[in-house]
Amino acid sequence: MKIVTNPGREEWPELLKRPELPRGDIESRVQGIIDAVKEGGDQALLELAARFDGFTGESLEISQAEIAASAALLEAPLKAAIGKAYQNILKFHESQRQAVEKIETAPGVTCWRRSVGIEKVGIYIPGGSAPLFSTVLMLAIPAKLAGCREIILCTPSNHPAILYAAQLTGVTRVLRIGGAQAIAALAYGTETIPKVFKIFGPGNQYVTHAKLMVSKEGVAIDMPAGPSEVAVWADETAVPDFVAADLLSQAEHGPDSQVILVSTSASLINAVDKALAGQMEQLSRKGIAEAAIANSKAILLANEEEALDLLNEYAPEHLILSIENAEAVSEKIINAGSVFLGNYTPESCGDYASGTNHTLPTNGHAKAYSGVSLDSFTKKITFQHITPEGLRGLGPVVEALAEAETLTAHKNAVAIRLKS
Ligand SMILES: NC(=O)c1ccc[n+]([C@@H]2O[C@H](COP(=O)([O-])OP(=O)(O)OC[C@H]3O[C@@H](n4cnc5c(N)ncnc54)[C@H](O)[C@@H]3O)[C@@H](O)[C@H]2O)c1
Numbered sequence: 001m002k003i004v005t006n007p008g009r010e011e012w013p014e015l016l017k018r019p020e021l022p023r024g025d026i027e028s029r030v031q032g033i034i035d036a037v038k039e040g041g042d043q044a045l046l047e048l049a050a051r052f053d054g055f056t057g058e059s060l061e062i063s064q065a066e067i068a069a070s071a072a073l074l075e076a077p078l079k080a081a082i083g084k085a086y087q088n089i090l091k092f093h094e095s096q097r098q099a100v101e102k103i104e105t106a107p108g109v110t111c112w113r114r115s116v117g118i119e120k121v122g123i124y125i126p127g128g129s130a131p132l133f134s135t136v137l138m139l140a141i142p143a144k145l146a147g148c149r150e151i152i153l154c155t156p157s158n159h160p161a162i163l164y165a166a167q168l169t170g171v172t173r174v175l176r177i178g179g180a181q182a183i184a185a186l187a188y189g190t191e192t193i194p195k196v197f198k199i200f201g202p203g204n205q206y207v208t209h210a211k212l213m214v215s216k217e218g219v220a221i222d223m224p225a226g227p228s229e230v231a232v233w234a235d236e237t238a239v240p241d242f243v244a245a246d247l248l249s250q251a252e253h254g255p256d257s258q259v260i261l262v263s264t265s266a267s268l269i270n271a272v273d274k275a276l277a278g279q280m281e282q283l284s285r286k287g288i289a290e291a292a293i294a295n296s297k298a299i300l301l302a303n304e305e306e307a308l309d310l311l312n313e314y315a316p317e318h319l320i321l322s323i324e325n326a327e328a329v330s331e332k333i334i335n336a337g338s339v340f341l342g343n344y345t346p347e348s349c350g351d352y353a354s355g356t357n358h359t360l361p362t363n364g365h366a367k368a369y370s371g372v373s374l375d376s377f378t379k380k381i382t383f384q385h386i387t388p389e390g391l392r393g394l395g396p397v398v399e400a401l402a403e404a405e406t407l408t409a410h411k412n413a414v415a416i417r418l419k420s
């Protein structure tokens with residue numbers, strides 16, 4: 001892993017850049033795919049699925065019979081693990097429900113807000129290099145809790161665990177489409193795929209660029225959730241083997257993933273670097289992890305203040321605090337998707353089963369975006385009711401404001417009632 005010692009603050013922006021495919025190139029490729037789907041519908045989807053995913057079938061829809069058969073194809077321990085993860089994710093997301101509260105802002109003037117599930121949502125489940133069935137739980141559980149009526153799942157994989165999780169969570173339809181073409185199909189609709197109101201889910205750079213591009217044309221998206229990343233802040237109380245394992249756990253996602261180690265201890269950095277080289281040899285996805293580690297850095301800093309500033313500037317998707325005073329420091333974190341405290345909180349637990357959502361903003365977007373939650377699947381509608389007495393109190397205020405804005409029709413809507 002490349003070790004950078006005491007970089008000046010002016011060097012941080014260059015140092016903290018994420019790896020990216022050449023932008024012009026990826027955008028024009030994704031635009032080409034979007035245009036092809038808009039024009040060619042299902043036929044274009046079949047051709048793209050054949051070209052990018054080696055799909056040779058005639059129907060992109062996975063039948064209810066195939067979905068129902070998936071349970072028999074999984075071993076009992078895996079089904080039990082999925083069940084446990086399901087319970088924890090359900091519990092944490094259920095706790096995000098907020099009761100409707102009616103507020104009397106002035107005598108006779110009552111306002112309230114109700115959450116309503118977005119009717120039709122599309123969820124993208126990555127399946128290019130690994131079938132991420134855990135993402136089905138992360139997206140379909142809050143979608144169901146929110147009351148979404150139609151949940152359309154797109155994925156390039158027909159792995160039985162994806163189908164099993166889809167059935168368990170109550171997904172409406174499963175379509176075997178991946179990449180930018182899946183996002184285009186959900187955004188514009190085709191003969192068989194319904195256009196949805198909001199698209200969710202992580203994916204590689206093709207998926208993420210496609211989401212950003214279709215969002216400019218009216219369909220809502222959750223956030224840019226691209227190639228996975230983790231930053232670990234470790235001090236001498238950290239266990240180098242644990243830190244190396246955490247870094248590799250995100251490095252194995254894709255060659256464009258990035259992991260960052262930050263420390264004020266040179267000896268800790270050296271120990272992690274050594275452990276990482278050893279553990280790398282054991283990995284099933286060694287080639288991918290090696291490519292990601294080539295994009296990654298260990299950064300030695302002078303003091304805690306610099307570490308905190310650098311991490312808030314980086315705004316990582318995941319931040320692990322393997323430091324003595326993790327709880328106190330966590331209060332000062334202002335930019336991160338999800339934070340993991342202490343030596344026994346591996347990021348993998350958040351990926352699968354502790355209860356938090358693993359669909360999180362990458363590429364510095366944690367500065368302004370949150371990860372997926374129950375809220376992401378709802379709209380908030382406001383309501384109000386004003387009594388005649390309430391209008392007598394509030395009306396003159398509105399009349400004065402409307403008159404000052406030169407909007408006499410607004411003023412009149414109040415005045416006509418006050419006169420009656
Ligand atoms: N941020 C998050 O919350 C989060 C969560 C889980 C996974 N991830 C990320 O999701 C990604 C999963 O990537 P993946 O590739 O395994 O699966 P994927 O499903 O995201 O992408 C696979 C699709 O990419 C398309 N594609 C591949 N090569 C292409 C090319 N040359 N031109 C056009 N399209 C092409 C294909 O259509 C294929 O179906 C990883 O980068 C991982 O880090 C992020």
Ligand SMILES: N[C@H](CO)Cc1c[nH]c[nH+]1
Pocket residue numbers: 132134135227228229250317351358359360
């Ligand atoms: N780490 C990913 C989010 O960046 C989520 C995931 C799914 N499976 C394993 N990990």
Ligand SMILES: [Zn+2]
Pocket residue numbers: 228249250253351
């Ligand atoms: Zn992961």
